[in-house]
Amino acid sequence: MSTATPSVRRWCSFRLGSDCFAVDSTGVVEVLRSRRLTHVPLAAAGVLGLVHLRGRIVPVVDPAIRLNAVGDRSAAAGTHLMISVGDDWYGLSVDEMLDVVEIPDARVERPTAASSRGDAVAGTYDAGTRLVHLLDPGHLIHSLVRPAPHFGIPCGGPHGSG
Template identity: 35%
Template sequence: MQVLTFSLEGSTFGLPTSVVGEVIRMPSLTGLPGAPMGLLGLMNLRGRMLPVVDPRFWLHIESENPLKHVVVVVGEGESMGLAVEQVDSIIETAVHEDVPDMVDERLKPLISGYFQTERGFVFVWHSHGPYFLWDLMHQAGEMLS
């Protein structure tokens, strides 16, 4: 499997390249009043407005590291931006298709498998993982209303 790896607060994660449209530097974002927590705003990508989410909110990662890149995730008929601190590389690797017990409960619904590098474990998100975050943010916003 080909996996795009990215970093959040020292942890490395991956997304199948089959759902990655492109990677761009963090653009200017348009904020939305009343937006769910974790939604950074909207970005204009060649005339299309895409929501950009900060996964650190849902993962309870408190970090002062800047979000430098947006991974444009392409789903069936929809796209969104996943803000990350660093994009590392594209790796062709075998992925173990299970979730180790050491994975935090908040992460388990996002993870489809893992592989190991010389720097440690890389947890690979389901192709729908970013959309799952988006759904959770909407639910959290509705609960706060």
């Protein structure tokens, strides 16, 4: 199992809708289940909320928005894959955790330039039964937490609606 050489990396895979994605296991901090999130009003749509983990306040994001995940998402039971990006931690809200897969770098196919998922997917691996989309967490997170372009705050007034 642990015959991983630098050219073979271990990826933590998970399901989003009907697709399978994976992040490099070295960046995985923890998997949290059914933790109540604190909603962040006015944050970018991709930010689902905040969760407390080991003394840090960690934003949890919804990768499905960026990754155009389709299919049955009803099973999304609040599983959060906590990953580190640089010095910061983020949580990815996923539908279901799958296995850790060892993937030789050589067998990763680079995405086509026209991919709708853009920078967020760094490559794809054909696991035989399914395709595993390998994520670039930095790009993914960045595109999700960017604040909405038009940040207008309504001034709360009783006549505001009239």
